[in-house]
Amino acid sequence: MNIATKPLDLKSETAALLAALGVDSAAFTGGDMASRTPVTGEVIAHLPTDSADDAKAKIDAADAAFRAWRQVPAPRRGELVRLLGEELRAHKADLGRLVSIEAGKIPSEGLGEVQEMIDICDFAVGLSRQLYGLTIATERPGHRMMESWHPLGVVGIISAFNFPVAVWSWNAALALVAGDSVVWKPSEKTPLTALACQAILKRALARFGSDAPDGLSQVLIGGRDIGEVLVDHPKVPLVSATGSTRMGREVGPRLAKRFARAVLELGGNNGGIVCPSADLDMALRAIAFGAMGTAGQRCTTLRRLFVHESVYDQLVPRLKKAYESVSVGNPLTSSSLVGPLIDKPAYDAMQKALEEAKAAGGSVTGGARVETGATDAYYVKPALVEMPAQTGPVLEETFAPILYVMKYSDFDAAIADHNAVAAGLSSSIFTLNMQEAERFLAADGSDCGIANVNIGTSGAEIGGAFGGEKETGGGRESGSDAWKAYMRRATNTINYSKALPLAQGVSFDIE
Numbered sequence: 001m002n003i004a005t006k007p008l009d010l011k012s013e014t015a016a017l018l019a020a021l022g023v024d025s026a027a028f029t030g031g032d033m034a035s036r037t038p039v040t041g042e043v044i045a046h047l048p049t050d051s052a053d054d055a056k057a058k059i060d061a062a063d064a065a066f067r068a069w070r071q072v073p074a075p076r077r078g079e080l081v082r083l084l085g086e087e088l089r090a091h092k093a094d095l096g097r098l099v100s101i102e103a104g105k106i107p108s109e110g111l112g113e114v115q116e117m118i119d120i121c122d123f124a125v126g127l128s129r130q131l132y133g134l135t136i137a138t139e140r141p142g143h144r145m146m147e148s149w150h151p152l153g154v155v156g157i158i159s160a161f162n163f164p165v166a167v168w169s170w171n172a173a174l175a176l177v178a179g180d181s182v183v184w185k186p187s188e189k190t191p192l193t194a195l196a197c198q199a200i201l202k203r204a205l206a207r208f209g210s211d212a213p214d215g216l217s218q219v220l221i222g223g224r225d226i227g228e229v230l231v232d233h234p235k236v237p238l239v240s241a242t243g244s245t246r247m248g249r250e251v252g253p254r255l256a257k258r259f260a261r262a263v264l265e266l267g268g269n270n271g272g273i274v275c276p277s278a279d280l281d282m283a284l285r286a287i288a289f290g291a292m293g294t295a296g297q298r299c300t301t302l303r304r305l306f307v308h309e310s311v312y313d314q315l316v317p318r319l320k321k322a323y324e325s326v327s328v329g330n331p332l333t334s335s336s337l338v339g340p341l342i343d344k345p346a347y348d349a350m351q352k353a354l355e356e357a358k359a360a361g362g363s364v365t366g367g368a369r370v371e372t373g374a375t376d377a378y379y380v381k382p383a384l385v386e387m388p389a390q391t392g393p394v395l396e397e398t399f400a401p402i403l404y405v406m407k408y409s410d411f412d413a414a415i416a417d418h419n420a421v422a423a424g425l426s427s428s429i430f431t432l433n434m435q436e437a438e439r440f441l442a443a444d445g446s447d448c449g450i451a452n453v454n455i456g457t458s459g460a461e462i463g464g465a466f467g468g469e470k471e472t473g474g475g476r477e478s479g480s481d482a483w484k485a486y487m488r489r490a491t492n493t494i495n496y497s498k499a500l501p502l503a504q505g506v507s508f509d510i511e
């Protein structure tokens with residue numbers, strides 16, 4: 001156990017970090033919203049929330065900015081994102097530290113999140129010269145058909161606490177090169193990192209020059225009521241919403257009602273299969289990081305593991321040992337691998353799921369609270385639960401470090417069980433058998449948006465499209481062609497002949 005006892009003045013450190021990152025301290029006068037660090041549970045800042053009228057004014061400003069920004073050539077828009085990437089490089093240490101304080105991540109994960117922001121900026125800069133449309137064969141002589149991609153409008157971003165800065169950048173970097181403006185409603189649990197990102201973007205804007213309109217990027221501070229203003233506003237044609245499936249069930253229909261686009265990035269209940277031929281050393285490390293990393297608070301956290309009966313007794317005792325020995329503690333003052341849960345409700349949900357698992361015949365290793373002396377901080381030993389079958393809490397995402405382990409004998413049945421949950425985000429198979437690997441990736445294999453071989457479920461790179469199926473929401477953001485959701489496609493047909501032939505041979509000859 002590695003619990004540091006050194007007292008920390010996180011409030012002063014947070015204020016100093018915010019000042020270094022360029023956040024205007026006026027943002028903290030008369031604040032009605034308390035921001036807490038899960039590291040100690042203490043309040044580190046008070047900040048004012050936006051009213052519904054404030055939110056509407058910011059959306060109006062973003063809409064006005066969009067109308068100017070869409071006229072700026074895309075490669076020039078890319079220059080703004082290039083400068084944002086430079087500013088993020090310059091402020092990586094401070095922003096990474098603030099992420100660790102506000103979200104409770106270990107230092108390498110706090111810094112890793114900022115690196116992910118830098119990576120998506122690099123990707124988006126290249127993309128700003130590659131917003132390609134197709135030229136399409138037409139059936140009419142003397143005609144040309146093509147598609148054009150145009151800026152869409154104000155992009156609303158709603159984000160979760162667990163990736164407080166990266167999710168914004170996945171959306172904002174693409175939206176800005178696409179010619180859109182951005183209005184961001186961060187999690188009410190992580191508002192400070194959002195203000196820091198806005199300040200960093202402001203530095204990039206100051207260097208960029210006058211062709212970036214005022215109001216291009218806005219932040220709304222508040223809870224779900226402010227998120228709802230964004231969701232319902234007619235000037236926001238796209239909302240990219242990251243969070244729980246519960247949130248998606250509320251947001252999705254509201255967007256559908258006004259025919260707005262939705263990129264929904266919701267909960268995961270991610271599974272892995274360990275086959276007889278698996279490299280068990282590799283699998284062990286991947287499973288440990290996937291299931292215990294970020295204290296089980298990643299959307300891609302490994303939550304269900306199906307282990308073939310022939311290797312179960314080799315792998316599972318080693319896994320249990322890893323669970324028993326993993327260091328849990330203050331991520332800021334120790335070399336712990338597992339930091340705190342975000343808050344008490346997260347801890348309570350974990351304990352409830354463990355009780356339900358026991359009632360369903362589960363055998364639990366770990367799961368107990370680790371005392372640090374801070375009454376409002378919730379550190380836990382990650383839990384490994386051997387289950388007789390995939391029942392009860394195994395079917396749900398509990399946003400905490402619980403790994404349910406089940407034995408399988410038949411590969412087809414393992415794939416069927418793997419797919420028999422409501423979420424469809426990420427999945428892995430560990431095998432050296434090419435037939436099993438390919439089957440897992442095939443149409444009748446994993447039904448998830450992410451399917452990996454000999455890699456864990458978490459830790460995706462920005463180059464691929466990120467997102468999942470079923471109750472994960474179906475949205476895609478980040479790499480590949482995810483940018484298309486942030487633009488409007490127009491199909492253009494140009495007649496350069498002297499006749500007017502109609503498609504499909506239709507004739508309509510007037511005198």
Ligand code: NAD
Nearest residue numbers: 160161186187224227228243244247250265266267268299
């Ligand atoms: P949450 O659903 O409680 O909140 C997410 C955001 O949605 C917050 O900003 C919140 O204020 C807002 N919100 C909630 N209800 C709303 C409503 N009715 N209208 C508008 N906005 C609303 O989620 P959380 O606890 O912050 O994050 C954890 C969850 O997010 C987990 O389920 C996790 O799997 C999921 N997640 C998914 C992804 C992904 O890419 N699929 C990434 C990160 C987190």
